[in-house]
Amino acid sequence: MAVQRVAIAIHDGVQALDVAGPVDVFAEANGFIAGGDGYETVLVAGSCVPLRASNGMKISADLSFDDAQEAFDIVLVAGGPAMPDATPDPGMMHWLRSASGRAGLYGSICTGAFALGHAGLLDGRKVTTHWQNAQRLASRFPAAEVMFDRIYIRDGRLMTSAGVTAGIDLGLALVGERHGPQVAVAVAKRLVVVAQRQGGQSQFSPYLTAPVDEDSPIARAQAHVMAQVGERHTLQSLADAVGMSVRNFGRAFAQATGITPHEFVERARVDAARRLLEGSDRPLKAVAFDCGFGSADRMRIVFSERLGVSPAQYRASFRAI
Numbered sequence: 001m002a003v004q005r006v007a008i009a010i011h012d013g014v015q016a017l018d019v020a021g022p023v024d025v026f027a028e029a030n031g032f033i034a035g036g037d038g039y040e041t042v043l044v045a046g047s048c049v050p051l052r053a054s055n056g057m058k059i060s061a062d063l064s065f066d067d068a069q070e071a072f073d074i075v076l077v078a079g080g081p082a083m084p085d086a087t088p089d090p091g092m093m094h095w096l097r098s099a100s101g102r103a104g105l106y107g108s109i110c111t112g113a114f115a116l117g118h119a120g121l122l123d124g125r126k127v128t129t130h131w132q133n134a135q136r137l138a139s140r141f142p143a144a145e146v147m148f149d150r151i152y153i154r155d156g157r158l159m160t161s162a163g164v165t166a167g168i169d170l171g172l173a174l175v176g177e178r179h180g181p182q183v184a185v186a187v188a189k190r191l192v193v194v195a196q197r198q199g200g201q202s203q204f205s206p207y208l209t210a211p212v213d214e215d216s217p218i219a220r221a222q223a224h225v226m227a228q229v230g231e232r233h234t235l236q237s238l239a240d241a242v243g244m245s246v247r248n249f250g251r252a253f254a255q256a257t258g259i260t261p262h263e264f265v266e267r268a269r270v271d272a273a274r275r276l277l278e279g280s281d282r283p284l285k286a287v288a289f290d291c292g293f294g295s296a297d298r299m300r301i302v303f304s305e306r307l308g309v310s311p312a313q314y315r316a317s318f319r320a321i
Contacts (some may be wrong), residue, residue, distance in 0.1 A: 018078035025171030079111030088118035107159035109167035130163030
């Protein structure tokens with residue numbers, strides 16, 4: 001195998017870790033690969049004048065879009081906090097369309113997915129981005145199938161990743177594909193990260209959102225559930241709590257929140273359990289009882305279905321020091 005040429009598009013306001021994460025993965029991989037078939041990474045931008053990253057750091061591109069006309073093996077675009085609202089850069093859009101067509105694989109880190117969307121490169125594809133911007137990506141580019149909970153996802157030649165550090169996961173996945181899991185694990189150990197993260201983005205994102213009208217019966221029902229999350233809640237009991245008929249309550253709740261009352265109750269239980277797992281040493285059985293799951297086994301099943309990790313794994317990852 002020959003050296004793989006990797007091009008990463010950068011821009012003003014880029015997230016520095018979106019760039020440094022995958023660059024370091026590829027650089028570290030070179031130390032574990034024999035025969036000169038590693039990686040060479042270049043940064044590409046509108047010009048080679050230093051850019052200001054979102055954290056204030058200056059980053060300079062190696063090549064301008066006009067000069068980066070070779071066929072790269074991997075083409076990526078880094079994101080940044082302002083990317084979801086940014087006006088598309090015509091130069092970057094043109095280069096992404098052209099370079100992705102010549103590349104063996106193309107993709108994005110974090111909100112760089114918005115740049116691919118503006119370039120028309122997400123249509124008909126399964127993609128992901130940072131959990132805070134996933135809904136906006138789905139609304140902005142309805143022809144794409146946005147996977148809200150994935151750390152990274154590959155769909156043919158397209159590979160997209162979630163927020164910030166997920167660029168490291170993407171890089172490790174690519175190294176593992178080409179050079180095997182042993183090399184990917186060695187790189188992960190060198191960077192002091194896990195080679196394959198457990199679960200998806202849901203474990204990092206807030207699970208409950210506030211209702212549109214905080215004084216509405218629906219908001220009162222939600223507050224009732226969260227104040228007594230360990231109790232048994234039925235459609236009838238929730239409707240009674242806010243003085244509505246069962247039929248009207250169920251319909252109004254779904255219209256206001258986009259989910260059923262049952263779904264909200266389970267989400268509230270998960271959120272309450274997460275807080276206890278993060279902030280206390282209470283046994284799993286006690287957490288399950290306090291949060292209305294009934295048993296530790298039932299809580300484990302719900303956590304696995306919704307977050308992709310067990311309660312014990314969640315506590316190990318997010319326990320407050």
